[in-house]
Amino acid sequence: MNFNKSKGIVSIKDLSREDILSIIKDCEKVKEEKKFFPDNKNNVGSNKKVASLFFENSTRTRVSSETAAQNLGFYINGFAGAEGTSVKKGEPLIDTVRMFEAYDYKAIIMRHELAGAARLAADHLNIPVINGGDGSSGHPTQTLLDLFTIYEEKHTLDKLKIALVGDLKYGRTVHSLIDALSLFDVEVYLISPPGLDMPQWRITDYCNMSGKKPIIASNLKEIVALVDVLYVTRIQRERFPLGIEGEAEFKKILGLFYINKDFLERYAKKDLIILHPLPRDKNNMEISIDVDNTPYAKYFIQAQNGLHLRESLLSSIIHSENLIINHNHNHNHNKRLPGSLNLPIIDGQKKGDKFLYRLDEGTLIDHIEVNLGQKLYKMLSLDKITDAEVVLCTNIRSKQYGRKDVVAIHKLILTPEQLYKIALISPKHTINIIKNQKVIKKERAILPSPLYDLLICNNPLCISRAEHKEFARSIFYIESDDPLQVRCHYCEEFFTRNEISIAF
């Protein structure tokens, strides 16, 4: 198994297909045992402590996690909701979680309203963190119990048709689920009301990882006739405008996604199973109560599996012999050192005499995309250089690119940070190091991965954003250089060149 259990479970992206299958096998054993010895106390936890930190509302995740811990003999403390805690006094997340580590808690189970909160906590701790939901980013243990339930019913996670239905924009459970499904040989269908679609980057992410496209569907009747698993999520009233028009629109949408016994008996595939992370909202039931006793309904079993899954997970995480805790997740994130690509010096020398000036010694940044020269000039803070000549040439004719920008700097050796900024802004650049009017080196700057402190995450709910004041250092992974694709360490969203902001 690749997965380092002693880290905890921060994101589904940290797990491989093998990890997931192994977790499912473990859970199967635990559930089987419980059947025969329901009150058998597993004494893993004797006098050990687990912190249960729910900065956001929860019943099912909190109670099943705490019950799992208790079944294992752990003592639990923490809070359910941030009311009545020092979080209300503005305590930084990392101070709060470090306190529990200092009090010798052996693991932290947490839910938080910001994306990447569990990752930030894990980065600062030497004890495992189990993510019980971070904003609408993810909910990995929910996904594991979802997969366990599917496996239990279908005896496989491959060759299945699985539809995700409802609010696919904000629903964290479907976000982690689609991530996990990319590891299996399944067909994914997505059905959501307008405005509540699966975020585009998640779809791209799924395509990249699975090599397949999810099918965007709209007709629930056709879908239930087709799929093996229907995963339904709650559509929340607050996602729609206020007032009676918003109410009407909401009710109309809700009607399109309403599932009852009659509907299923008429249209559904015989062995269709329906999952739902629960709770349902009694004011707006997407699944009628008359479905509960049909063979389609597996959501109560699914909820119950939450206990088994969390018990199994917690037991193996805390039992884990692998005590080297290293919270840096490396799934899909090949670390690489910063550096540069050496380019051949084609014409042996480059005097710069083709330009409007001569550069005897210094750095000449060539092949900058047209119109980006000015941006680069600013980014590199060249306007603040007072003791050297700097020349910015824009819209120059180029054999290779038609037009280009060029920046020449007298006697300057670029710092690593400046090199990274060039790489971020202009991927096709060439850096010429000139000495005695000759190009002695020709290279292209390459971004290190991870890239620290240089980018600002575009996701307003990412915990790394300055306005949240959570002291989460900016960390991005370079997933592709050209076209540039970077992924935030915390919220795991990925961005292209046009979507990133550079901190300067």
Added chain:
Amino acid sequence: MNFNKSKGIVSIKDLSREDILSIIKDCEKVKEEKKFFPDNKNNVGSNKKVASLFFENSTRTRVSSETAAQNLGFYINGFAGAEGTSVKKGEPLIDTVRMFEAYDYKAIIMRHELAGAARLAADHLNIPVINGGDGSSGHPTQTLLDLFTIYEEKHTLDKLKIALVGDLKYGRTVHSLIDALSLFDVEVYLISPPGLDMPQWRITDYCNMSGKKPIIASNLKEIVALVDVLYVTRIQRERFPLGIEGEAEFKKILGLFYINKDFLERYAKKDLIILHPLPRDKNNMEISIDVDNTPYAKYFIQAQNGLHLRESLLSSIIHSENLIINHNHNHNHNKRLPGSLNLPIIDGQKKGDKFLYRLDEGTLIDHIEVNLGQKLYKMLSLDKITDAEVVLCTNIRSKQYGRKDVVAIHKLILTPEQLYKIALISPKHTINIIKNQKVIKKERAILPSPLYDLLICNNPLCISRAEHKEFARSIFYIESDDPLQVRCHYCEEFFTRNEISIAF
């Protein structure tokens, strides 16, 4: 003992006199043991779990229940207040409680703001439910500890004079208490401010059950001189109008019910004991703090008995060998099948020729009370019949009744639901089945008990009301046919013919 302990304690109405005395005896033993072995851990609960679900505020009931469970070795989880739980997201009560059953909790202790909530939960669960208060409907474990305290002090529950003082309208503790007192040979006195009287139906209920009338009193001085037990409840400011006039009225009322040491020493019977379910409100003390150290004051002992009683109860409920859980309460509710009463065919035949038309074949509903024919016509949806003649005759002369209404329907055989509606609307009706112009059968429809899905409970805070969206199927017990008296399965309030609404 009649009482099935494994059901839990949902309503005091489920218990007989013998049940209550047996519970008191059990509690006596537990309290005695504690005296000698205060820290003796009863290991009933080893690794078992009890859910403590307080949808509404509580300190005493919650803490004493949880402490009792802990003393028995149970693990407790749940919530104190619905904040921070999925109840806030609109989760139906039955989904919430089923989750705890799925997580293998062995019992549920709950408080909820709607009447009948504990009953609804119990109906959907195979584990015992202990009702810690459902709206202003009832609070059975409080009543048991009240009775235990009285028994402990007076060594009997018979031949006592007991006064209930204060808010008798909304106070759930006095509601359960008067129910229980109907099983004992006591004289009950009721003293309350205007507008906060004991609901009339509860008084009628008490009369029916005990065969005695409670004495409505108004002068506290006279009462304390007379009674053995004074049961005082809190009068809440919010029951009175806002503003300074309301405040003045409230203060005036409060003055009338104010009890201090001086008052008691002047007027009270020597061995009077004072009970109070607590808390007192420091802003409006109905019992002065100087009473606390008098021999009259038993409310702190009463509070302490809450722990003993709940420990004893929880132990016997979970120990119970009687594992057949059947939550249908049957105290006072003799179930009976639906059916009809055969009436003699007096004149051998009934041709209908006395009427304005002839009925050759079909059903003739005779002896409908005057003016109810029209209502019945609508209720039976006869206006929607298009393929048969229907004749409604109103205000017809009758030998028996002076005037009557009659409905004749060609070729129709009534459905059971239609028969129930006739029985509900017109108790003195006669149904004639006519074939070949002859009455071949003459009968009177009888309501089944329980009666499902036909009536709407008149209590706006009953959990079965549609506006609460809690999926509680309408269930009523027929307590009397003529005059009709029906009792709601959930809130246990009973209604007469004029008070019921029919769902159609």
Added chain:
Amino acid sequence: MNFNKSKGIVSIKDLSREDILSIIKDCEKVKEEKKFFPDNKNNVGSNKKVASLFFENSTRTRVSSETAAQNLGFYINGFAGAEGTSVKKGEPLIDTVRMFEAYDYKAIIMRHELAGAARLAADHLNIPVINGGDGSSGHPTQTLLDLFTIYEEKHTLDKLKIALVGDLKYGRTVHSLIDALSLFDVEVYLISPPGLDMPQWRITDYCNMSGKKPIIASNLKEIVALVDVLYVTRIQRERFPLGIEGEAEFKKILGLFYINKDFLERYAKKDLIILHPLPRDKNNMEISIDVDNTPYAKYFIQAQNGLHLRESLLSSIIHSENLIINHNHNHNHNKRLPGSLNLPIIDGQKKGDKFLYRLDEGTLIDHIEVNLGQKLYKMLSLDKITDAEVVLCTNIRSKQYGRKDVVAIHKLILTPEQLYKIALISPKHTINIIKNQKVIKKERAILPSPLYDLLICNNPLCISRAEHKEFARSIFYIESDDPLQVRCHYCEEFFTRNEISIAF
């Protein structure tokens, strides 16, 4: 050891220097043991119960107290925040805490917003109370862990320079700390923003107890170069005016107290240690996060010591053999009986003929300070006497005092309460008892200590104030007769003659 552990820890004033050192030694042992046997369960608590009653927000104090209790094998119940409890229904504090005692809880850990709350609770209980903060009055276990941390780092509590920085007005931790420091041979520096200074009475109290003056400082640079310990507290935004001007002022102040790594490396004494009770406020960090990993920062170790200290304390409190619980604190409060000082009858007789009237028999109160005669007259309710002559003489020439007031009352013997009032109002009075026109006794009334029901505490947040309705009987200790100094039993603030109000 003087300190009666079985009382609990209500105020730092209850402890002597020896008590504190002994507690530190105990904690050292506990911490050492934990290092080697981290999960060793101390079975003090087997099946015993500890109540954790946090009427006010807390994370660190609550969690470390509960974790300590759990490590000792206790069961914990109570509440975190008064929401969802009967406190919200106006239950008096003493009713709430007595309930937990009745449920056989072995100790109460509590935090409350009013000064003296823990004292009031302790007065009514036979189980130990551990004060986790009462308003801005004190936080004794925090102070013990602060002192433990200093001792651990500096190996002594004497010969140190210690600066208290930040909000010294409302910060309860610095209030208890300065109290404790008065017992050690240290130099105390105080630095606070304008308006947030240490209350004057606390400074006087410190001076009286230690015989030294704290040094009021303003330049943080100079202080960090000088002191061994910097104790920083949070400056809260809400202490400043609303609006943008208030915001600007707040930010300016905050800047003056801002500590970062660079500042420390430039200015701080090499072995300076920084303590902070935490939490920090992420919106307004007084200590930059970059200090966290410097050797100066001891605040996380300090937080962790909270667990060890509370575990050690709880263990010894509940283990204590000294089972006679007597919550009357006697540190600095020499109890004395009420009485009077006999004065010599200098001229053998006093006929009263020097005045404007003759007193044949009765009481003559002489040597009342000018202008206080009228006040005394009212206080003694002499205007309500109808059956005896009362003469009030003001501004009379006196050999001893220049001018004086005199009150003569025919045939009256003063009650003890009247004598106390005379002593409170006019310390230099002489009481002449006259019989047959002769002075047969000459005395001066002396106040008893404690003094019950006579004074009103001047601290608006003291729990004894009538407006809080907490039934805390007025109790004051006489610390000095002339000039008069009295100390409130609850909030421990002391007052002079001009600051007291008399209840009449």
